[in-house]
Amino acid sequence: MHANIERYDSFLSSLCAPSSSTWTEAQESALLEPYTYITANPGKKVADRLVEGFNLWLNVPKDKLAVIIRVVGLLHDASLLVDDIEDDSQLRRGIPVAHKIYGVPQTINTANYIYFLAYQELSALRPIVRRRACDSSAGPDNSFRDDISVAEKPNFPKRLISNHDLDLIVNDELMSLHHGQGLDILWRDTLRCPTEDEYVQMVKDKTGGLLRIAVKLMMACATANTNVDYVPLCNLIGIYYQIRDDYMNLQNDQYTNSKGFAEDLSEGKFSFPIVHGILEQPENQLIMNVLQKRPKTPTLKHYAIEHLRNTTKSFDYTLAVLKKLEQQANRELERLGGNPMLSALLDKLHVDA
Template sequence: MKANIDRYDNFLSTLCGPSSRTWTDVQESALLEPYTYITANPGKEILSKLVDGFNLWLNVPEDKLAVINRVASLLHNASLLVDDIEDDSQLRRGIPVAHKIYGVPQTLNTANYVYFLAYQELSTLRPTIQHRTTSASPANGLGDDRPAAEKPEPDFARRIIPDHDLDIVVNAELMSLHRGQGLDILWRDTLRCPTEDEYVEMVKDKTGGLLRITVKLLMACATTNTNIDYIPLTNLIGIYYQIRDDYMNLQSNQYADNKGFAEDLSEGKFSFPIVHGILEKPENRQIMNVLKKRPKSPTLKHHTISYLKDTTKSFDYTLAVLEKLDRQARGELERLSGNPMLSVILDKLRVAAPALCP
């Protein structure tokens, strides 16, 4: 086919008018393939269950709740696409990770695109928010001439999370998530074992970031209990979940099937039991040398797990920490008037922990 260079004679004029460029459903589907791939094989949906649990207290209107669920799902699955690349993972939920099928460039681009789709979803909450935060008229529609100090405080002003600050809230927590992930990667790649306190603070940022986004959106759109701060409980659940995940990665047959046997050792990751094992006997560099080698075969992994189990008692210590965190979470639920849905989640997490590899 012969090129038609004449099409460029008045090219500037075509850029001044309405764009004829149309983004098609076919193009959208192709771009989202890595995301569609990972979401077609869902996990345990803990995040959506937590949404339902917290909403038992907060009673978010159904339309807003649907938006919050979509935002949480988009951010969560996009972060998994990136996380699998950064960890050079092989399996996610028992199947090959997306970037092994679609490649790193496309998977990264898709994950970034999905982050912006989440912000686009978030924008659907803004019209109601703007109306509520700019309205100053009393319910009877008449002007209120009373001095400001005598006017009743509007309900939305008493919220722990102001509903007009959602973009700021989400952005701040995404920064926390990436800071935590960044430290986790930095420690791994420089072979620097963090202190236990440093590790817990990192988890509070990394794992807690997405949970806090979700709960803060719920709190901002709530119709009940708008003056109660649920973020300390959210942080506690996030830290509990990550420490439990670290334990299960090295001890659970189910995790071995879904992600590979003791995958944290292959990634060179300083997980909670590993940090304890290193700090418990700092003069013994066995674990550090194993992490440096990023072992793929089971021999070194079995040896390291036996060392953590029998020599440093790191799994016993981890279970003891989990028991303390579980007890505090249940105490907080009771203090907040109880929540059967969240209690069930804690029950399921607690029951799963002893399912050990031989």
């Protein structure tokens, strides 16, 4: 018998003894490596700019704003790790995707871990609750009860979104995000082209989810304009951004360098121009057949893009839609009192014909 077997004679009692965590910094670093790999090569930081822009109106305290940016960043990067697996992507921000280096199992586990880290960070935003001894009703043990939350006192602003249900805000929007992502995958894998309205609703859920998390958390922590609803503008910007991204994926050389040439076609994705092209000529199966093939080489992709450009005029249509959405966003900015940072962001995102 092995000499060390005696260590298990009183094993249960060792489990009952209080002990500190045995988790080490080296283990934490190894677990987070797929995440640190992707975040070492930062993206366009559009979400950060949106947060800074909305904060011109909402005036969130700096410490809380830093937490919100951190939470949204964690959730965003975790979702990218999973998205790249679900889409079988090859490149992210111009470098190989994380799971091609670290493997699918480790990357999924890291992404899930990052979600929970985000919830841990979220605890810093919860309102302070004062504790005081009960008055005449106090028991012999001098028991305590919760006092009024600081945020509910009369000299604090009433908010359109309560700061008491931050976990529910994040959870609801993460569910919306997964609803949208799930439909996107379902349409792709069953080769079912959605209607344009279905596509827009999917984008509102999927792309809008993370943006709404940011804006709703800010509204819950705001010290100014606390009764103004900024969610519709947030939704509009999210839909505009995704349709623009779909257009750029098939038309822009910068996207080719970052994600590969016309990667949406390789993924079999029903993006906005592709949906329009299919619905514009439903009797023509060219685009559907190309999507089914998931082409990796340029020949079929170039042919499909030329069809969308010259036959169905899908890029012209997409640009016209983008123009309408951009105009509405700018009008809403003006109605809300103006916002130079968000106006500048829309100008930067503007796409010329």
